[in-house]
Structure formats: C-alpha cells, structure tokens
Amino acid sequence: MVSEKADLKKGKKMDVVAPSTYSTRYFGEDVPKYVMSEEGMPAKAAYQLIHDELNLDGNPSLNLASFNTTWMEPEARQLIMENLNKNFIDHDEYPQSAEIEKRVVNMLARLFNAPEAKSFVGANTVGSSEAIMLGLLAHKWTWKNRQKSRGRPTNKPNIVMGGDVHTVWDKFARYFDVEPRIIPLKPGKYTIDVKDVEKLIDENTICVGAIFGTTFTGGIDPIEKINNLLVKVKKKKGWDIPIHVDGASGAFILPFTNPKMKWDFRLPHVKSINASGHKFGLTYPGCGWVVFRDTKDMPDDIVFKVNYLGGEMPTFTLNFSRGSAMLIAQYYNLLRLGKKGYRRIIKTIMGNAQYLARKLSACGRFNMVSSAEYIPVITVQMKKGAKFSVFDISAKLRERGWIVPAYTLPPNAESVAILRIVVKENFSRDMVELFYNDLMNACKALDKQKPMKAPVTKKGKKKDNIC
Numbered sequence: 230m231v232s233e234k235a236d237l238k239k240g241k242k243m244d245v246v247a248p249s250t251y252s253t254r255y256f257g258e259d260v261p262k263y264v265m266s267e268e269g270m271p272a273k274a275a276y277q278l279i280h281d282e283l284n285l286d287g288n289p290s291l292n293l294a295s296f297n298t299t300w301m302e303p304e305a306r307q308l309i310m311e312n313l314n315k316n317f318i319d320h321d322e323y324p325q326s327a328e329i330e331k332r333v334v335n336m337l338a339r340l341f342n343a344p345e346a347k348s349f350v351g352a353n354t355v356g357s358s359e360a361i362m363l364g365l366l367a368h369k370w371t372w373k374n375r376q377k378s379r380g381r382p383t384n385k386p387n388i389v390m391g392g393d394v395h396t397v398w399d400k401f402a403r404y405f406d407v408e409p410r411i412i413p414l415k416p417g418k419y420t421i422d423v424k425d426v427e428k429l430i431d432e433n434t435i436c437v438g439a440i441f442g443t444t445f446t447g448g449i450d451p452i453e454k455i456n457n458l459l460v461k462v463k464k465k466k467g468w469d470i471p472i473h474v475d476g477a478s479g480a481f482i483l484p485f486t487n488p489k490m491k492w493d494f495r496l497p498h499v500k501s502i503n504a505s506g507h508k509f510g511l512t513y514p515g516c517g518w519v520v521f522r523d524t525k526d527m528p529d530d531i532v533f534k535v536n537y538l539g540g541e542m543p544t545f546t547l548n549f550s551r552g553s554a555m556l557i558a559q560y561y562n563l564l565r566l567g568k569k570g571y572r573r574i575i576k577t578i579m580g581n582a583q584y585l586a587r588k589l590s591a592c593g594r595f596n597m598v599s600s601a602e603y604i605p606v607i608t609v610q611m612k613k614g615a616k617f618s619v620f621d622i623s624a625k626l627r628e629r630g631w632i633v634p635a636y637t638l639p640p641n642a643e644s645v646a647i648l649r650i651v652v653k654e655n656f657s658r659d660m661v662e663l664f665y666n667d668l669m670n671a672c673k674a675l676d677k678q679k680p681m682k683a684p685v686t687k688k689g690k691k692k693d694n695i696c
C-alpha cells in the first residue's frame with residue numbers, strides 16, 4: 230500500500246510538470262464538497278473547477294423568470310469591483326458611502342412625490358424584502374405608541390393585505406407576530422378590491438399593504454381607492470391606518486411611464502414605499518430601498534441615529550455588515566441615466582413586453598392573464614382543451630436555455646396555472662423574436678408528442694419500460 234505522504238509527494242511532482250491546469254491532479258480526483266480538506270489547491274485550479282461547475286447554472290440573459298437585473302454597463306461593473314471591499318455599515322470609516330445612501334433616498338422620495346422636506350428618511354437594504362420588513366415594523370411601532378397613549382390594548386396587531394402579496398409579507402406577519410388578514414384571490418381576480426379592505430380593517434390594523442406590480446401577474450392594487458377609504462375611516466372612526474406600497478417593481482417604472490397616476494406620496498395615507506434597486510432600478514442583485522413620507526413615520530424607537538454625520542441621516546437595518554457596492558452602482562445609474570435615460574430604457578422595455586404580449590395573444594394558443602399593462606410582466610394560461618400544460622412548455626423551453634416559470638396562483642385561485650415572462654433591459658426586440666419562435670416550436674413539438682405507451686410483448690403482456 231502506498232502511504233498517503235508518498236501519494237501526495239508523487240502528486241506534487243506531477244503538478245510541477247503538468248502541461249495545463251486541467252492536467253494537474255485536481256482534475257483527476259474528487260473535489261472536496263462537504264468536508265474541508267487539509268490541503269488546499271492552486272488558485273488557478275480552484276477557479277477553473279468552480280467556474281466550470283457554475284456553467285450548469287442557467288444563463289442569466291435567457292432568464293425570463295427573474296425580475297432581477299442581469300446586465301449593467303462596464304463602468305458600473307468597475308465601480309462595483311472597486312467597492313467590493315467596503316462594509317456599508319461602517320459609516321464613520323466610509324462616510325461617502327453613507328452620504329450616497331442619503332442622496333439616493335432623497336432622489337427617490339422626490340421621485341415618489343413626497344412633500345418637500347429638508348431631509349427625507351429611508352434606507353438602502355439588501356432588497357425589497359428587508360425594505361418591506363422595515364417599513365412594516367415602523368408602522369407596527371407607530372400603532373403601538375398610539376394605542377399606548379390612548380390606554381388601548383397593544384397585544385393584537387393585524388395587517389390587511391391581498392393574497393397577491395409576495396411571501397415576504399407573510400414572513401413579516403409570522404416573524405413579528407402580527408395577525409395576517411389576507412383577502413383571497415379567485416379565478417379572474419388577481420388583485421384586491423377596496424370593499425374587501427373595508428371589511429377587514431379595525432383599530433388594531435397597523436397597516437394596509439398595496440402592491441404595485443404583483444409578482445404573480447404584474448397586476449396592481451387600487452391604491453388611490455384604498456387611500457380614499459382610509460381618509461374616510463380616519464374622519465369617522467379616528468383610526469389612522471397607513472398604507473405601505475410594495476413598489477418592488479412598479480416604483481421604478483410608474484414615475485417614468487405614467488407620472489400622472491397617483492400611487493405614491495401624493496396620497497396622504499401612503500406613508501412608506503419600497504422599491505427593488507435590483508429590479509427596474511437596473512442594479513445587480515443586492516439593492517433595495519425603503520422610503521418614508523415623513524420623519525414622523527419612522528418612530529425613533531427603531532432608528533439608529535448616525536450622529537457623527539451630523540444627525541441628519543437616521544438609518545435602520547435588519548442586518549449589520551453588508552457590501553456598499555450595489556448602493557454605489559445604484560447611484561451610478563441615477564447619475565448616468567437621469568430621468569430621461571430611465572424613461573427611455575423603461576419605454577423600450579415596456580414596448581418590447583407589449584409587443585410580445587400582442588404576439589402571444591394573436592397566436593391563438595393562450596388566454597392572456599396579463600399583458601404588461603403596468604409593469605413588463607406577461608402571464609398566460611392555456612386555452613381550454615389544450616393537449617399540454619404550461620408546465621410542459623416551461624420544461625420544453627428549457628431545452629433551448631430559456632428559463633420561463635410555470636406555476637399555480639395563490640388561494641383561492643389555485644386552479645389557475647400560468648406561464649410568466651418578465652421582460653428586462655437586455656431582452657431586445659431581436660431576443661423577443663427568437664424567444665417567440667422557440668416558444669411556437671416548443672408548442673408544435675408538444676402537439677406531436679404522443680403519450681408514452683409501454684411496449685407490448687408477443688403474449689400481449691406489458692413489459693416494464695426500463696432503460
């Protein structure tokens with residue numbers, strides 16, 4: 230038996246004369262996966278092994294499932310690389326990163342039409358999920374303080390929202406012990422009605438959630454109507470219930486496509502808005518925003534005051550250490566593009582999405598559930614009597630590299646199965662055409678596919694179809 234030591238020595242010798250990285254021993258042996266090995270390996274070998282393994286991931290450019298940005302300019306990438314080694318939370322060590330957060334919060338508050346103030350409050354987060362948690366926590370605290378000051382109970386907070394919310398809303402309710410009052414969906418109705426909201430609110434409602442661009446169909450909740458209801462309720466019953474708008478996708482779209490539509494701080498009960506910088510803020514994953522209407526809407530109890538910066542920028546986050554690269558990349562986009570640049574890009578995205586929606590509608594195979602009316606999301610359902618399902622199409626498209634999810638809708642619309650396509654900046658008209666042709670070919674192939682039958686033996690007995 231060769232000793233381990235001798236083996237290692239032999240291996241090392243071999244590596245010295247290896248003509249290429251691939252002929253070093255790391256490529257002829259198992260790679261440590263679940264147990265850390267004693268010895269490491271050369272940087273080139275480790276890089277190549279991991280690089281090659283990740284080729285099995287999907288191609289982000291063909292990923293029509295994700296809302297997340299998959300392309301940024303080289304200059305943005307350069308800034309990201311330059312700032313990868315900065316911990317955002319160290320405000321005194323990296324005061325300019327903190328200053329940039331403040332600038333972006335101010336830009337967004339104004340983009341969302343907040344009443345003019347000296348300094349707006351909000352925070353950069355990992356994504357909309359953290360931003361939503363922070364917004365809702367603030368409202369829970371405000372509600373608690375109000376109840377306390379009136380000598381009312383503070384043990385039964387509830388939150389009113391639709392079944393169209395993203396999972397993070399349910400997470401918030403469970404993690405922070407707030408009763409979720411969920412308005413169910415039903416086939417044909419994928420957002421909420423103001424009447425449903427009216428039935429569910431009471432003095433213990435910390436907040437009403439309204440979605441601007443739902444994850445499921447891209448639909449929108451009637452925010453202005455909910456606001457008007459809450460104005461009335463406040464007058465009549467004294468319950469001052471805020472709205473948190475989940476603008477994960479919509480908040481970076483509506484200001485550029487439909488500036489007249491009131492969904493934001495122009496409505497007095499909208500007290501906080503979240504936006505995903507990494508969705509249509511056009512920044513790579515790891516960037517979200519929560520913005521408050523007013524300093525009053527962010528209770529002091531949950532605010533971490535950065536007084537060594539002059540006390541102007543209160544911040545609060547759920548986690549501590551985090552990179553500042555994506556925050557900087559977001560600022561790059563805002564500087565580089567300006568409103569005109571965003572308008573132009575969003576217009577192109579919406580144009581391509583609506584073009585694809587028209588083609589899908591015209592091809593006659595689908596019922597359109599949504600056609601990129603507000604955000605560039607298209608969802609389709611199979612027509613009645615179709616021989617295959619949206620799940621079959623999703624699987625078939627994967628053969629060409631396209632990632633298009635198929636799923637069923639939340640309660641009580643579980644019987645509806647849809648295929649969803651999210652159009653992003655790098656999905657050009659040319660790509661739309663390529664995708665559409667592949668989709669039609671996938672359907673044709675599925676038309677021809679006969680259900681598999683087990684081969685029959687001479688005696689007429691079925692043989693196991695094992696290969």
Ligand SMILES: *Cc1c(COP(=O)(O)O)cnc(C)c1O
Pocket residue numbers: 296355356357358359395397440441442443444475476477478505517
């Ligand atoms: C994506 C999304 C979220 C979650 O946001 P992240 O930025 O991924 O954390 C929440 N709500 C809606 C409507 C979304 O589309």
